Amino acid sequence: MLNSGLFAILLSGAAGGALVLHAARAYQGESGWGFALVLLIGLGFVTGLIELVWRDRRSVALRRQCGALPTTLADRDALDALRGTLSPRLRAEVEALLGGRRGAVEPPTLTGHLVGLLVMLGLLGTFLGFVDTLAGARMVLERSTDIDAIRNGLAAPLSGLTRSFGTSLAGVAASAALGLAAASVRRGEARARGALTHFAAGALAPFTPAGRQLAALESLGRHGDALPRAADALSAAVARLESLSVDLVEAQRTGARIVATELSGAVRGTTSELASAAERMAAA
Numbered sequence: 001m002l003n004s005g006l007f008a009i010l011l012s013g014a015a016g017g018a019l020v021l022h023a024a025r026a027y028q029g030e031s032g033w034g035f036a037l038v039l040l041i042g043l044g045f046v047t048g049l050i051e052l053v054w055r056d057r058r059s060v061a062l063r064r065q066c067g068a069l070p071t072t073l074a075d076r077d078a079l080d081a082l083r084g085t086l087s088p089r090l091r092a093e094v095e096a097l098l099g100g101r102r103g104a105v106e107p108p109t110l111t112g113h114l115v116g117l118l119v120m121l122g123l124l125g126t127f128l129g130f131v132d133t134l135a136g137a138r139m140v141l142e143r144s145t146d147i148d149a150i151r152n153g154l155a156a157p158l159s160g161l162t163r164s165f166g167t168s169l170a171g172v173a174a175s176a177a178l179g180l181a182a183a184s185v186r187r188g189e190a191r192a193r194g195a196l197t198h199f200a201a202g203a204l205a206p207f208t209p210a211g212r213q214l215a216a217l218e219s220l221g222r223h224g225d226a227l228p229r230a231a232d233a234l235s236a237a238v239a240r241l242e243s244l245s246v247d248l249v250e251a252q253r254t255g256a257r258i259v260a261t262e263l264s265g266a267v268r269g270t271t272s273e274l275a276s277a278a279e280r281m282a283a284a
Contacts, residue, residue, distance in 0.1 A: 005056040008184035013049045016177025020045060023170035037125040037167045041118050045174040048114040052178075052185050055109070058089070059188040065090050066195035073203045090196075097200045098207060111182045115175050122171020129164015 020042045027034035065087060073079050083091055200208065 003056070003060055005059070005184045005188040006053065009049060009052050009056060009181040012177040012181040016045055016174045019173035020170045023166040026166050033128055034125055034164065034167055037121055038170050041121050041170050041174050044114050044118050045178060048111045048178045049181065051109060051111055052181050056185050056188055059185070059192040062090060062192040063195055066192065066199055069199050069203065071203055073207070076207065079207055093196055094204065097204060111178060115179045115182070118171045118175040118178065122168040125167025126164050133164070
C-alpha cells in the first residue's frame with residue numbers, strides 16, 4: 001500500500017515527466033542543443049525523484065520504529081537493553097539525544113539544489129535560442145534588402161525563438177514537480193521527527209542531560225525543604241544543652257554546699273573531742 005509521501009512523489013513524477021518528454025519530442029530532430037538540455041533536465045529530475053523515494057522510505061521506517069518504542073524505561077539497564085535492539089539510524093538519533101544534541105547529522109541532499117538547477121538549465125536553453133535567433137536575423141538582414149525576402153528569412157529564426165522557450169517550460173515544470181514531491185517528503189520527515197521528539201520527552205527524558213539536571217534540582221529542592229527542619233531541631237538541641245548546663249551548675253553548687261556543711265560539722269566535732277581530751281589531761 002502506498003503512503004502519502006510516495007503517492008505524491010509518483011504523481012509529481014508523472015506530471016513533470018510528461019512535460020519533459022513532450023519538450024524532448026519537440027526538440028528531437030529540430031535542435032541538437034535543445035534536445036540535449038531537455039535530456040539533462042530529465043536526468044536531474046529523475047535523480048531528484050530517486051533521492052526523494054529513498055528519503056521517504058527512511059522516514060516511514062523511522063516512524064514505524066518510533067511507534068514500537070516503549071512509553072517508559074525503568075532504569076539505565078532497560079535503556080541499554082533497548083539500545084541494543086534499535087536500528088543503526090535510530091540508535092544514532094537516541095545517542096544524539098542522550099548527548100544533549102538535537103539529532104544525528106543528516107546526509108546532504110541533492111533535491112534542494114536540483115530544484116534551482118533545473119530552472120537554470122531551462123533559462124540557459126532560452127538564452128541560447130535568443131542567440132541563434134539574433135544571429136539568424138542578422139544574417140538575413142545582411143544578405144538581402146528585399147522586404148519579402150527578409151520577411152521569409154526571418155520566419156525560421158522566429159520559429160526557433162518559439163521553440164527555445166520549450167527548455168524553460170521543461171525546466172520550470174520539472175522544478176515545480178520536484179519541489180512539490182520534496183515538500184511531501186519533508187512533511188513525512190517532520191512526522192518522524194515528531195515521533196522521536198515525543199519519545200525523547202517521555203521515556204528518554206530522565207536519561208537526557210536536561211532530565212538529569214531537573215532531577216538534581218528536584219533533589220536539591222527536597223534537601224532545601226529539610227534544612228529548616230534541621231535548623232529547628234538544632235535550635236531545640238542548643239536550648240536543651242543550655243538547660244542542662246544550668247542544671248549542672250546548680251547541681252555543682254548544691255553539692256558544694258552539702259560538702260561544706262558536712263566538713264564544718266566534722267571539724268566542729270573533732271574540735272569538741274580535742275577540747276574534752278585536753279580538759280581530762282589537765283585534770284589528771
